[in-house]
Amino acid sequence: MRYNIKSILRKHGFDTNLPYTNIYQNLYHALRDSIVFGTLNENEALPPTRLMAKDLGVSRSTVIKAYDKLIGDGFAWSKGGAGVFIAPKKMMALDVVSELKSTKEKRKPHLSKLGLKFSKRINLREERKSIPFRPGLPPLDLFPLVKWQTLSNEYWKKVTSSELTYYGSSGIKSLRKNIANYLKFYRNIECDPHQIVITTGSLHSLYLIFNVLVDKGDQVVTENPTYPNARKILEALQSKIFYAPVDKEGIDLESFRNRQPKLVYTTPSNQYPTGVRMSMDRRIKLNDWVQTKQSIIIEDDYDHEFSNWENPLPAIYSLNNDDRVVYLGTFNKLLHPSLRVGYAIVPNFMLDSVLALHQHSNRFISPYLQKTLNAFMERDYLNDHLRNIMEVTARRREIFVGYFEKHLAAHISLEEKSQGLHLIGKLNRNINDKDLSEYLGQNGIVAHPLGNYYKNPKEGNGLVMGYCSVNEILMTKKLRMMAQLVRSYKS
Ligand SMILES: Cc1ncc(COP(=O)(O)O)c(C=O)c1O
Numbered sequence: 001m002r003y004n005i006k007s008i009l010r011k012h013g014f015d016t017n018l019p020y021t022n023i024y025q026n027l028y029h030a031l032r033d034s035i036v037f038g039t040l041n042e043n044e045a046l047p048p049t050r051l052m053a054k055d056l057g058v059s060r061s062t063v064i065k066a067y068d069k070l071i072g073d074g075f076a077w078s079k080g081g082a083g084v085f086i087a088p089k090k091m092m093a094l095d096v097v098s099e100l101k102s103t104k105e106k107r108k109p110h111l112s113k114l115g116l117k118f119s120k121r122i123n124l125r126e127e128r129k130s131i132p133f134r135p136g137l138p139p140l141d142l143f144p145l146v147k148w149q150t151l152s153n154e155y156w157k158k159v160t161s162s163e164l165t166y167y168g169s170s171g172i173k174s175l176r177k178n179i180a181n182y183l184k185f186y187r188n189i190e191c192d193p194h195q196i197v198i199t200t201g202s203l204h205s206l207y208l209i210f211n212v213l214v215d216k217g218d219q220v221v222t223e224n225p226t227y228p229n230a231r232k233i234l235e236a237l238q239s240k241i242f243y244a245p246v247d248k249e250g251i252d253l254e255s256f257r258n259r260q261p262k263l264v265y266t267t268p269s270n271q272y273p274t275g276v277r278m279s280m281d282r283r284i285k286l287n288d289w290v291q292t293k294q295s296i297i298i299e300d301d302y303d304h305e306f307s308n309w310e311n312p313l314p315a316i317y318s319l320n321n322d323d324r325v326v327y328l329g330t331f332n333k334l335l336h337p338s339l340r341v342g343y344a345i346v347p348n349f350m351l352d353s354v355l356a357l358h359q360h361s362n363r364f365i366s367p368y369l370q371k372t373l374n375a376f377m378e379r380d381y382l383n384d385h386l387r388n389i390m391e392v393t394a395r396r397r398e399i400f401v402g403y404f405e406k407h408l409a410a411h412i413s414l415e416e417k418s419q420g421l422h423l424i425g426k427l428n429r430n431i432n433d434k435d436l437s438e439y440l441g442q443n444g445i446v447a448h449p450l451g452n453y454y455k456n457p458k459e460g461n462g463l464v465m466g467y468c469s470v471n472e473i474l475m476t477k478k479l480r481m482m483a484q485l486v487r488s489y490k491s
Pocket residue numbers: 136200201202203204227267272300302330331332333337341342
């Protein structure tokens with residue numbers, strides 16, 4: 001690929017305004033740093049001296065001198081008439097390279113405390129490609145690609161140049177109205193579309209909400225176990241987290257009744273990851289409690305379509321008439337996580353701050369996505385899809401559970417409480433969940449260690465597994481593989 005050598009060298013300090021006598025040294029340093037810091041790749045040819053001199057506006061003898069010094073110091077080599085080439089990395093003097101790198105690192109500014117805190121608490125490894133049995137995925141093979149493609153094409157056919165502009169952060173009006181309607185019919189929630197904020201998903205909503213509410217040292221309550229990403233944001237913000245146990249009715253209110261937390265983060269429809277459904281009594285008590293405190297509830301209803309399909313219980317949001325519940329929903333679970341569209345119903349007292357933070361970070365969710373999703377809802381494709389996946393997830397769950405009972409019961413006991421997209425398997429043998437998860441991962445099977453969801457990983461030893469993201473044939477094949485791996489696994 002051709003490159004603009006002047007711009008590359010400028011990045012590494014090349015400056016034509018220096019006095020003539022210093023230009024060769026300056027060019028040498030800029031070329032050397034471009035090589036050491038990887039802007040120019042090993043074994044690539046450097047531009048011919050005449051061309052380089054012309055591009056940089058310097059004399060050819062300056063370029064020749066700089067190239068000769070690069071060759072002399074082992075950063076390049078001359079291949080007779082073919083030109084000058086960048087030396088392979090392994091041929092360069094390692095001590096010179098590491099000295100240059102460390103000097104350059106020292107010149108970088110320190111990261112902020114917040115930046116460091118965030119990076120310490122997150123695992124940024126590349127996402128694994130394997131899908132079975134990653135928790136939280138819907139049946140990806142059922143997403144109606146052709147319908148979506150038709151709607152996308154329609155959008156791009158109709159869009160006018162004036163629509164390619166900036167938009168408001170809360171989201172397009174028609175989508176917010178349709179979400180309000182959807183919540184009314186599918187979740188029995190009445191809300192004002194003006195309080196709905198379109199985000200990239202529930203995690204984004206949590207990030208915005210936590211950031212506008214929590215100062216360093218503030219008390220907050222989360223469930224234990226809980227969604228690790230939510231906990232990591234709260235930790236990075238240096239809040240004082242109280243981890244409330246979860247009993248068979250949901251979050252244990254009595255454990256924090258007398259505390260003064262600023263917020264309570266909860267997943268009542270399908271406690272994450274245990275699958276406990278909060279009882280009606282607990283919902284009412286939690287709602288009564290919050291009205292007596294300077295606090296709010298963050299209700300993460302991340303997979304309510306799945307967990308409330310049969311015998312729905314009201315959202316805490318709809319029990320509350322005091323604007324003290326933030327309700328979070330997402331399309332990333334119902335459709336697919338690569339979509340990146342979700343929403344939050346935000347209490348009025350914090351709406352402006354949430355929108356301001358949204359505007360300063362994400363600005364807004366792509367109108368193309370918002371409008372295509374809106375059309376998807378208006379044509380009832382969402383409704384059709386929902387019915388379709390409900391049937392299929394039930395079937396896949398049956399196969400998954402049946403296989404476990406027949407072939408894996410001696411090693412793993414499935415807990416079948418969860419109505420959502422994942423199941424927990426408790427380990428019967430003396431195996432560490434983290435080690436087993438690693439081992440399965442190396443063999444193409446994803447199963448998250450249950451311990452990761454707890455404040456103290458020792459509190460849970462099991463696997464969290466999604467059971468419905470792939471078709472029945474692949475699922476059975478992977479289950480067979482998993483059974484072999486687990487049976488032969490030696491801790
Ligand atoms: C409990 C819980 N909340 C929120 C999310 C995030 O969802 P989204 O993909 O919409 O950001 C997840 C994702 O797994 C989750 O498990």
